[in-house]
Amino acid sequence: MESLxxxxxxxxxxxxxxxxxxxxxxxxxxxxxxxxxxLGRTFPNVVxxxxxxxxxxxxxxxxxxxxxxxxxxxxxxxAALQTGTDFALxxxxxxxxxxxxxxxxxxxxxxxxxxxxxxxxxxxxLGDRFGGGxxxxxxxxxxxxxxxxxxxxxxxxxxxxxHNGLRVLSAEAARRCELRSDRMAHASELxxxxxxxxxxxxxxxxxIDYTEYSLAKGQRAAAxxxxxxxxxxxxxxx
Amino acid sequence: MxxxxxxxxxxxxxxxxxxxxxxxRGSLPRGIAAILVAGCxxxxxxxxxxxxxxxxxxLLGIGRGTDLVLYLLVLATSWGFLSMYMRLRAVRRDMTVxxxxxxxxxxxxxxxxxxxxxxxxx
Numbered sequence: 622m623e624s625l626x627x628x629x630x631x632x633x634x635x636x637x638x639x640x641x642x643x644x645x646x647x648x649x650x651x652x653x654x655x656x657x658x659x660l661g662r663t664f665p666n667v668v669x670x671x672x673x674x675x676x677x678x679x680x681x682x683x684x685x686x687x688x689x690x691x692x693x694x695x696x697x698x699x700a701a702l703q704t705g706t707d708f709a710l711x712x713x714x715x716x717x718x719x720x721x722x723x724x725x726x727x728x729x730x731x732x733x734x735x736x737x738x739x740x741x742x743x744x745x746x747l748g749d750r751f752g753g754g755x756x757x758x759x760x761x762x763x764x765x766x767x768x769x770x771x772x773x774x775x776x777x778x779x780x781x782x783x784h785n786g787l788r789v790l791s792a793e794a795a796r797r798c799e800l801r802s803d804r805m806a807h808a809s810e811l812x813x814x815x816x817x818x819x820x821x822x823x824x825x826x827x828x829i830d831y832t833e834y835s836l837a838k839g840q841r842a843a844a845x846x847x848x849x850x851x852x853x854x855x856x857x858x859x
Numbered sequence: 860m861x862x863x864x865x866x867x868x869x870x871x872x873x874x875x876x877x878x879x880x881x882x883x884r885g886s887l888p889r890g891i892a893a894i895l896v897a898g899c900x901x902x903x904x905x906x907x908x909x910x911x912x913x914x915x916x917x918l919l920g921i922g923r924g925t926d927l928v929l930y931l932l933v934l935a936t937s938w939g940f941l942s943m944y945m946r947l948r949a950v951r952r953d954m955t956v957x958x959x960x961x962x963x964x965x966x967x968x969x970x971x972x973x974x975x976x977x978x979x980x981x
């Protein structure tokens with residue numbers, strides 16, 4: 622009982638210090654600097670993982686991230702997230718957060734999710750762009766809904782948004798959900814791992830800022846379509 | 860024997876020789892070398908005596924020798940693609956493990972001072 626009371630008395634500062642934010646970076650040198658600055662103002666531990674960028678992102682990370690790690694060659698976002706997670710857990714992180722490098726997420730959303738996990742409301746907090754005030758391009762929304770439906774069929778987990786890069790996992794949840802798939806399929810893999818982990822999942826409305834940059838960078842709708850293909854292939858050859 | 864048969868036999872003989880040498884050196888797994896040699900020998904027999912392929916096909920109820928050869932070819936290439944794909948996947952996975960390990964080792968080495976925490980994180 623005492624520990625429960627203690628949990629509710631956590632200060633925000635303690636929560637922020639125990640939450641290590643992992644930012645996977647691949648050729649994002651224009652956007653990542655402001656993302657790291659903003660995260661750094663709130664979170665004392667930001668682990669930026671350069672996934673073999675060729676555009677000078679690495680220099681930006683070295684200058685602005687609390688911890689900068691680098692993959693010698695590009696291995697995919699899932700691998701970068703796992704490298705950052707391993708690093709943070711080894712340093713004694715209590716929670717692991719995932720935050721995209723292109724500036725589409727909001728730090729305030731992350732803080733709310735970190736607090737929810739720290740206070741024991743759930744073990745895994747997932748961002749849900751459909752719950753926030755985001756205007757989502759129609760094709761993208763349809764693809765994400767379709768992916769969510771497929772997950773519901775195959776893993777039995779009912780989520781609104783299965784490809785949101787904003788997440789917070791308790792240390793225990795992060796240990797149970799070890800990503801192995803290297804390419805784009807990591808988001809799907811993580812959902813499967815979460816479903817199997819038996820941990821409590823919470824969905825939190827988040828706002829995605831579809832800036833001109835993040836949209837231009839992306840052929841992202843095409844990327845989502847590719848994710849579906851990878852998801853199917855991953856089921857056959859995992 | 861026509862020019863095509865001779866050219867095919869030369870190609871087959873080269874493949875057999877390469878399989879044997881690579882198999883002996885250990886650069887090619889013994890099992891795969893054996894399968895290659897067996898497949899090539901069968902191919903050589905069918906090149907020299909095309910009617911035998913028809914004979915075997917009739918025995919198997921396939922009818923034409925060309926169909927038999929086509930089926931075998933489809934099987935062999937599918938198996939080849941699949942095993943290459945699996946090998947590639949394994950190599951990619953190993954590479955990811957290595958790259959991640961290197962990144963973590965480098966991070967430990969470059970550990971910067973500072974970032975001392977005043978707050979007990981929870």
